[in-house]
Amino acid sequence: xxxxxxxxxxxxxxxxxxxxxxxxxxxxxxxxxxxxxxxxxxxxxxxxxxxxxxxxxxxxxxxxxxxxxxxxxxxxxxxxxxxxxxxxxxxxxxxxxxxxxxxxxxxxxxxxxxxxxxxxxxxxxxxxxxxxxxxxxxxxxxxxxxxxxxxxxxxxxxxxxxxxxxxxxxxxxxxxxxxxxxxxxxxxxxxxxxxxxxxxxxxxxxxxxxxxxxxxxxxxxxxxxxxxxxxxxxxxx
Numbered sequence: 001x002x003x004x005x006x007x008x009x010x011x012x013x014x015x016x017x018x019x020x021x022x023x024x025x026x027x028x029x030x031x032x033x034x035x036x037x038x039x040x041x042x043x044x045x046x047x048x049x050x051x052x053x054x055x056x057x058x059x060x061x062x063x064x065x066x067x068x069x070x071x072x073x074x075x076x077x078x079x080x081x082x083x084x085x086x087x088x089x090x091x092x093x094x095x096x097x098x099x100x101x102x103x104x105x106x107x108x109x110x111x112x113x114x115x116x117x118x119x120x121x122x123x124x125x126x127x128x129x130x131x132x133x134x135x136x137x138x139x140x141x142x143x144x145x146x147x148x149x150x151x152x153x154x155x156x157x158x159x160x161x162x163x164x165x166x167x168x169x170x171x172x173x174x175x176x177x178x179x180x181x182x183x184x185x186x187x188x189x190x191x192x193x194x195x196x197x198x199x200x201x202x203x204x205x206x207x208x209x210x211x212x213x214x215x216x217x218x219x220x221x222x223x224x225x226x227x228x229x230x231x232x233x234x235x236x237x
Contacts, residue, residue, distance in 0.1 A: 008034060011085060016102035022093045026103060029092025033085045036060040051076040062088060069172035072200070073180040082108035083146045083175025090142050090171075107147040108178070110171045113139050120224055123163035123207040124151040133224035134205075144171030148182035159183045160208060167203040167218065177201055187211045 004015040004023045011034060015026045040056065040063050041048045047056055047063075053071040056063050065087065066080040073079070086105040090112055093101035099114040111117060113136065120133040136143070146166050150159040164182040168174040177196060184192035187208050193215045196204065203216035 006030065011105065013086065013089070013103055013105040015089070016100075016104075017093065017098060018100050019098065022096055022098040022101055025092040025096035025098070026089040026101065029089040030085055030103070032092075033062045033088035036062045037066075037081070037085075047077050049076075053077075065170075065172040066176075069170060069176040072173060072197070073176035074195075075176055075180045075183070079179035080172040080176040082106055083110065083144055084172040086110035087142065087144065087171035094142065107149075108171075108175050109145040110142055111136070111139065111145065112142050118222075118224065119145055119219075121163060121165065121205070121207070122147075124149060130225070131223065132221050134219040135222055136219045141169055142171065144168050144174030146171065146174035146178040148175075148178035150182055159185065161185055162207045162209065164204065164206045166201055167216075168201045170200060173200055177204075181206065185213065190215075 002017045002020065002023055006013045006015055006027055008031060011030060015023050017023045040058050040060060044056060047054060053074060054067060054077050056067050062084050066077045066084045069080045070077050082105040086103040086108055087110045089103045090101050090110040094112055098112060100112060102109065102111040109119065115138055117136045118133045119136055120130065122130055147163050149163050151162050159182045161182045164178050164185060166174040166178045181192050181204060185206055190213060193204060198216055201216065203218040205218055206213040
């Protein structure tokens with residue numbers, strides 16, 4: 001398996017693939033997505049600054065995915081940027097013939113896998129951080145596994161959770177709901193989960209100190225030793 005780091009401006013990602021051609025496809029997909037995004041922001045800067053749902057004047061796929069996802073989650077468009085860009089990269093890998101491809105864009109992961117994949121959980125100083133992992137079964141379509149944290153990383157958060165991980169085949173939606181749920185969930189208040197459509201999001205896993213919350217259907221969790229150095233910095237939001 002090839003592990004290829006990739007960095008372009010704010011995007012700091014890791015690409016996993018079986019074939020160098022699929023790595024090249026992933027990079028091209030990421031760059032094309034960034035080109036769409038930067039071109040739109042240049043003519044509509046509000047898209048990049050608002051924390052509220054926003055309807056853009058664009059039919060570019062990346063812009064539409066970001067705005068549609070964040071409208072459902074009730075957050076601003078850039079809350080879905082890392083997931084949308086990772087998704088575009090794995091889309092390109094699939095179009096190039098890949099049956100296996102992973103892009104980790106700072107804990108926001110898009111993957112296509114013909115084998116089980118282990119995805120570790122990093123949650124800052126929480127007791128379970130770097131000690132557990134999901135065993136994701138083979139997927140015949142792209143899956144998003146996106147994590148937001150109020151205590152780890154540079155992304156803006158209004159919450160307290162050490163980590164909220166969302167599973168959805170809509171990778172942008174997984175990213176948007178990770179942000180929204182992380183903003184709102186508390187050990188004694190889980191009402192934000194009532195807003196999530198189980199037809200669109202398959203599962204949620206949250207860590208808040210010693211408290212864990214599970215919602216929906218999650219892949220099996222197993223003990224693991226997670227190497228924090230393998231986590232990409234991702235797109236800052």
